[in-house]
Amino acid sequence: MQRTIPxxxxxxxxxxxxxxxxxxxxxxxxxxxxxxxxxxFFSLDYDQGIDFYLQTYFAGVGNEKMVxxxxxxxxxxxxxxDRIKKFNPDMKIIFCLRNPVERAFSGWSMRMNxxxxxxxxxxxxxxxxxxxxxxxxxxxxxxxxxxxxxxRGNRQDDSGYRTYIQGSMYAYNLKNYYAQFPPSxxxxxxxxxxxxDLHGTLKGVFSFLGVDDSYTIQNTEEKNTYKKSKLKFLxxxxxxxxxxxxxxxxxxxxxxxxxxxxTMYVEGSKNNITPEDRKFAYEVFKDEITxxxxxxxxxxxxxxxxVNA
Numbered sequence: 001m002q003r004t005i006p007x008x009x010x011x012x013x014x015x016x017x018x019x020x021x022x023x024x025x026x027x028x029x030x031x032x033x034x035x036x037x038x039x040x041f042f043s044l045d046y047d048q049g050i051d052f053y054l055q056t057y058f059a060g061v062g063n064e065k066m067v068x069x070x071x072x073x074x075x076x077x078x079x080x081x082d083r084i085k086k087f088n089p090d091m092k093i094i095f096c097l098r099n100p101v102e103r104a105f106s107g108w109s110m111r112m113n114x115x116x117x118x119x120x121x122x123x124x125x126x127x128x129x130x131x132x133x134x135x136x137x138x139x140x141x142x143x144x145x146x147x148x149x150x151x152r153g154n155r156q157d158d159s160g161y162r163t164y165i166q167g168s169m170y171a172y173n174l175k176n177y178y179a180q181f182p183p184s185x186x187x188x189x190x191x192x193x194x195x196x197d198l199h200g201t202l203k204g205v206f207s208f209l210g211v212d213d214s215y216t217i218q219n220t221e222e223k224n225t226y227k228k229s230k231l232k233f234l235x236x237x238x239x240x241x242x243x244x245x246x247x248x249x250x251x252x253x254x255x256x257x258x259x260x261x262x263t264m265y266v267e268g269s270k271n272n273i274t275p276e277d278r279k280f281a282y283e284v285f286k287d288e289i290t291x292x293x294x295x296x297x298x299x300x301x302x303x304x305x306x307v308n309a
Contacts, residue, residue: 005058005067006034008092008209009084011177012072013167015106016096017191022070024202027219030211032064038071042080042087044150046143050087066092066209076166078176079142085180092209093181097292098191099303100168100285101278107164109271117159121277125284128162135161165284171291188296279305 010021019037026033034057039045041053061067074080075095084091097103108124111117117124136142149161166173177186187208193201199216206213273281282305293300 004088004090005054005061006069007088007090008066008068008094009074010068010070010072010094010096012075012095013097013103013170013173014072014076014163015103015110015167016072016098017194018070018072018096020194021094021096021205024198024217024220025068025205027217028206028211028215030065030215031209032058032061032067034058034069035060037069038073039069040071040073041069042083043071043073043077043143044147046083065211073163075173076137076163076169077142077146078138078173079140079146081176081180082139089181090185091181092185092187093177094187094189094205094208095174096189096191096194097170100170100288101273101281101303104164104168104281104285105271105273105277107167111159112271117162119159121273122280124159124162125164125281127159128165129284131162132165137166168285169288171288171295174292174295192302 010018010025012018022033022037025031036057039053039057041048041057045052057069058067074084084093104125105121108117108121119127135145137146146161152160174186174188187205189201189205198220202217203213206215286304289300289303292298
């Protein structure tokens with residue numbers, strides 16, 4: 001019987017090591033990862049059809065046992081779940097979770113640095129709360145709303161949808177996936193585990209995927225170096241994953257492309273969340289943490305704050 005490819009996804013959430021996971025997984029000889037990370041097919045390009053998806057991202061597949069791609073936003077977009085299920089009901093899906101407060105703050109920091117967020121963290125979270133009262137990401141209506149937001153042309157002047165909260169609603173989002181896929185097809189790992197025991201955690205992932213779990217990756221370098229934009233006004237146009245940037249990337253020599261990126265971005269130190277903002281965000285997510293403990297049967301006390309903190 002002919003297999004359906006891709007047969008697994010790294011589904012996010014954003015800012016939870018999907019770049020690193022993609023890098024690690026593609027080193028396994030029995031795994032093929034799409035050369036383009038974040039295809040966003042099931043969220044943004046679904047109407048272009050399956051042939052487009054396969055020809056664009058998986059034309060190079062050989063005899064690999066498992067074929068996958070990594071799009072972090074799949075985790076927080078309920079409307080993609082039906083699409084994934086329809087495409088491949090046997091799809092295996094990997095999620096990597098981190099402290100939800102840190103994840104939300106990291107997402108805010110990224111947008112602040114690339115010029116698509118202009119509010120302080122707490123205000124941005126509060127605006128996110130207001131948006132969630134009217135924004136639905138369910139069904140085809142949710143798909144239309146998301147498409148319109150992501151394709152709008154004024155990303156520098158209009159912050160659009162904020163998903164700091166949605167991306168950290170782990171229990172809620174996982175329940176949406178469990179409603180469509182059996183637990184045996186979903187693998188949840190934690191960023192803490194990936195950092196403390198990389199090879200042990202990957203062994204569990206390889207076992208889940210049904211490939212040789214005795215294989216040890218050779219290159220463990222950190223792939224997602226923190227970059228800070230020096231020219232924020234150009235990032236909504238020429239930032240990575242922008243269409244113009246991809247077009248120019250194909251046309252220009254690699255050495256020239258590197259000079260442009262070195263001009264636009266510089267390695268920088270990460271922003272630090274204040275104790276007040278951490279406490280505020282924790283209050284938003286604390287019930288979700290408790291619910292996730294129940295759902296997965298894990299102890300997440302290291303994510304929790306003291307009552308009087």
